[in-house]
Amino acid sequence: MFSLRSVAKTYPNATIALDGITAEIAPGEFVALLGPSGCGKSTLLRLLAGLEEPSAGEIGWEHRPGPGDIGFVFQDATLLPWASAEENVYLPLRLRGHKHAEAAPLVAAALAQVGLAEFTKAKPRGLSGGMRMRVSIARALVSDPMLLLMDEPFAALDEFTRHRLQDDLHALWRRSGKTIVFVTHSIYEAAYLASRILVLSPRPGRIAAELRPNLPEGAHRRTSAAYTQLVAEITETFQRVMPGHE
Numbered sequence: 001m002f003s004l005r006s007v008a009k010t011y012p013n014a015t016i017a018l019d020g021i022t023a024e025i026a027p028g029e030f031v032a033l034l035g036p037s038g039c040g041k042s043t044l045l046r047l048l049a050g051l052e053e054p055s056a057g058e059i060g061w062e063h064r065p066g067p068g069d070i071g072f073v074f075q076d077a078t079l080l081p082w083a084s085a086e087e088n089v090y091l092p093l094r095l096r097g098h099k100h101a102e103a104a105p106l107v108a109a110a111l112a113q114v115g116l117a118e119f120t121k122a123k124p125r126g127l128s129g130g131m132r133m134r135v136s137i138a139r140a141l142v143s144d145p146m147l148l149l150m151d152e153p154f155a156a157l158d159e160f161t162r163h164r165l166q167d168d169l170h171a172l173w174r175r176s177g178k179t180i181v182f183v184t185h186s187i188y189e190a191a192y193l194a195s196r197i198l199v200l201s202p203r204p205g206r207i208a209a210e211l212r213p214n215l216p217e218g219a220h221r222r223t224s225a226a227y228t229q230l231v232a233e234i235t236e237t238f239q240r241v242m243p244g245h246e
């Protein structure tokens, strides 16, 4: 779907956020960018979104994304507080000039995809944190993007809600075949969700290691011996690649 060739990013204040990032991402992959705070994960997402330009290297696209081809989900749900779930999900289509009548079935389908078919009229304050995040995911899905960029979307949720949303996101990914790039600090989350894990080193971020997990699907995924083993493997990888670790 896209390739990163020796991509580097230095900010005007001389902070080198990323250096020499090279990777090829195929359609349908679920890529976790896993790394410590400040290693440039969000910078990499912004480069992919076209919000920043690399200072060196290049990003090559198989099909250059147009409007609506990339969906974003951030750590905060960033919903309009006075607007209903439905209106929040309609927003990106409205901004691109879609009429309400034509958008309504897409909005309803996106909300149904995240399990909120019954909550279309609810305002954000009437929804739990997990439900607000579901609205945010529906808003990202409404234009049927080819690529979903997610920046620590579940970091602020309690553990139980987080597990539910991880389960549902994983199922959605399997069902839809979308390409997802997901930033996280959590080894457990990366292990559970991703088909490929890129471990980034501390700033300047480089790809320090790469894993391609192949966990069993189904109800026992999280409790499987393979999952525990994968978490141990990623933890060992971290200890190996992070300076200052014994």
Ligand SMILES: Nc1ncnc2c1ncn2[C@@H]1O[C@H](COP(=O)(O)OP(=O)(O)OP(=O)(O)O)[C@@H](O)[C@H]1O
Pocket: 011, 012, 013, 015, 016, 017, 035, 036, 037, 038, 039, 040, 041, 042, 043, 044, 203
């Ligand atoms: N606009 C900017 N100007 C200058 N420095 C920046 C800018 N944006 C980010 N940085 C710096 O670049 C480095 C990488 O930031 P980035 O937000 O990409 O990291 P991150 O891995 O996403 O961190 P976190 O996990 O804490 O969100 C940090 O040191 C940050 O302070």
